Amino acid sequence: MRMTEPVLSIQGICKRFGALQVSDSVTLDVQPGEIHALIGPNGAGKSTLIQQIAGGLQPDAGRVFLCGRDVTRLNTAARSRLGLARTFQVSALAMEDTVLQNAVLGALGATGHPFQMFGSAMGRSALRSKAEEALRRVGLSDHAHTQTAELSHGQRRQLEIAVALTLDPKVFIMDEPMAGLGTQGSQTMTAFLNTLRSEAPILMVEHDMEAVFALADRISVLVYGQLLATGTVAQIRNNPSVQQAYLGTDT
């Protein structure tokens, strides 16, 4: 696994909110082609860590590398342009717009030239075909002209991923992609994410352990801001301190 350069690598990330150490020297990486799951109990600092990786929050110390490039000082938009494609725990979409418009927005962002004031956005065949292709892949083609607010929770999740797909991503950062999907939806999503790893590796925060065990090549366990362990599914399952801290005795 160490043979290739990691797509995403964070080194010694520290973040403190007052007396609370939310990230304590966290170091982890995402290798090409892998799904890396980040797990941990509530309040372990997973979302804060994701924010620091995506650029919404500056770490107090440590660095973030994307494809070997130090992006620690770059903001969210700049990191996205470099290929960091993020999906949100609570869907962040333009709810008044159609599904297709949201996907076209992604395709527009990927061009790097959003300040085009002439011509119709939806008339740009390059943007539109890229958006339609992404919607087809996640299975939302039939809903392309639906207003986003009318989508079900699961469909919004799919749309979030479709938008990420339009970005020509180098790495996906997914914050709880299974949340609120139900058993059926969760299985469909698991199967879909499994096909996605060939496109770009995924770093995902997830509580659904069934999905994590089915998908993850490696798992990192975060507890009280500290990285308890990183390893394969088998290693994590059999790690006694992980069992004690997080998985409970029934695993």
Next chain:
Amino acid sequence: MSRESIVNVVLMLGMLAVPLWAYSADEPFIITLTTRAAILAIAGVGLNMALGQGGLVSLGHAMFFGLGGYSMGILASHAQTYTPLMTWPVVIEGTSSMPVIWLLALLMSGIAALITGALSLRTSGVYFIMITLAFGQMFYYFAVSWPAYGGDDGLSIYVRNQFPGLNTLDPIQFFAIVYGVLLLALTLAGIIARSPFGLALNAARQSPARVEAVGISPYRLRLAVYVLSGMVTGLAGALFADLNRFVSPSMFSWQTSGEIMVFVILGGVARLCGPVAGAAVFIALEHFLGGLSEYWHVYLGALLLVIVLFARGGLVGLVAGQRHAHD
């Protein structure tokens, strides 16, 4: 054609029909009244770009309206006294040419929008409202205390400025100029709303995090639309000054900002011709109710209340119905 497009066409034809009727009936005052409504509509179209598309509640648009007005006032006052605006390092003379005045109005309001926008867009919500209000008031007090250009008393221009090939003192010809500018402003607003930039801007209003996550800076989108918006309102200010042949600090006052916002809200936020409907109704109320009672604003207030509470799409939304998402 969608229902809203039909409403827009009817509105614009109506705004054309009233002065044409007044012309044939020899009622120049009605022509001037419609011209006033059209100019205020341009100011509203400007604000609506920032407010409707960008979600930027600016209570400082009088700043641009006033800058446009004073661009006209300063250039024209130098032209009428034959004194140069400045002699060093280059000699700049005043002018009474409308296109030149418009250019200065666009330039001044654009620069002001760039500077004040760059600062105020770092905030949002109620802080943004307060900061834009503060900037507007700074310009107001500056104008009040600037004796060179009339200070508190304002500045009178005795002859309306000239437009090549037209007699601007003829009300119907001046109306034609204003109507043309209004059409241009609406075209610009319409083009931008449909453009890739407009798509991103509208998304930034709904979900800034989404826009950032696709690699676009919401701040830059907002700054760009704020500058465009300020320039359109600035142009309206120059026309307004020419209509009255008078500029005064009241063009900079926060009441003016408020009135421009009333046009937008009354007509329909983010509706292309909302400000046209809003300004027309405002002027009509002022004309018909203003004659009956000094306190006609009470009725305006009541109407505004009803619109805000029961018709969020404004007057245009009331007639054209709810807007449905479409691409």
